[in-house]
Amino acid sequence: MTNHTAPSSPGAAIRARDLTLTLGTRQAPVEILRGIDLDIDDGEVVALLGPSGSGKSSLMAVxxxxxxxxxxxxxVGGADFSALDEDGLAAARRGRIGIVLQAFHLLPTMTAAENVATPMELAGSDDATPRALAELEAVGLGHRTGHYPTQLSGGEQQRVAIARATAPRPAIIFADEPTGNLDAATGEEIIELLFARRAETGATLLIITHDDALAARCDRVLTMADGRIVSDTRAQVPAQAAE
Incomplete structure (x- = not known):
């Protein structure tokens, strides 16, 4: 019989047991995740690989x-996500989790500073604006804080997205193909920045990528296929050596 109680030992960033995700209808269910068992410790840098449709983005979403x-x-981060409804999950994410997506997802009517500060303000932070400005400075955009997304290049928009994710100092950062909409040179700059900000905060990082070279820089490489983790290996070069 499977034990469905996720352990909560010190140092546990993520603990999943027999995790499933089924979408579609009762008459035509579609199994997306098929019994995921996964332990990720605090501070680990983990790459998630796999072909399209293997369940990578769905796993990260869960x-x-x-x-x-x-x-x-x-x-996740000491919170029992399996016991929470959607509102509870939203509350649990605040301050605990930072997310960087391929499509940036910046609010077009807000400046760079406002895009970074607003989530912290909604979470009740009383120093959101100075923290946002400091984080934008840290990602090399101190001179672009008053610009709107349409006035920024793709690389600059992703820098804003990284600042938004890291400004609250979350314990865990998720990045789903963060360079997918960028050219190779800009993408490399973004990866260097993401690793640098993670190193500064000591956060756990889980990054979806198709780049084997990037995966080799991580502490661990997970490979998915058909909704399951089919391999879990240690990379030859630890993330700390690449920072």
């Missing part, structure tokens, strides 16, 4: 609280 699992147990 682990980050953007999607609720259909079954199993999940503990």
């Amino acid at each position: 682990l980050s609280g953007l999607e609720r699992a259909s079954g199993g147990s999940l503990s």
Whole structure:
């Protein structure tokens, strides 16, 4: 019999047991995640590989609280995600999780500074604006804080997205193909920045990528296929050596 109680030992960033995700209808269910068991410790840098349709983005959505699992147990940053509804997941994400997506997802009517500060303001921070300005300075955009997304290049928009994700100093950062919409040179700059900001904060990082060279820079490489983790290996070069 499977034990569905996720352990909550010290140093546990993510603990998943028999995690499932089924979409579609009752008459025509579609199994997306098929019993994921996963332990990720605090501070680990983990790459998630796999072909399109293997379940990578769905797994990240569940682990980050953007999607609720259909079954199993999940503990993230000390919170029991499997016991929370959508509102509870949204509250649990605040300050605990930072997310960087391929499509940036900046609000077009807000400046760079406002895009970074607003989530912290909504979470009740009383120093959101100075923290946002400091984080934008840290990602090399101190001179672009008053610019709107349409006035920024793709690389600059992704820098804003990284600042937004890291400004609250989350314990865990999720990045889903963060260079997918960028040219190779800009993408490399963004990866260097993401690793640098993660190193500064000591956050756990889980990054979806198709880049084997990037994966080799991580502490661990998980490979998915057909909704399951089919391999879990240690990279030859630890992330700390690449920072």
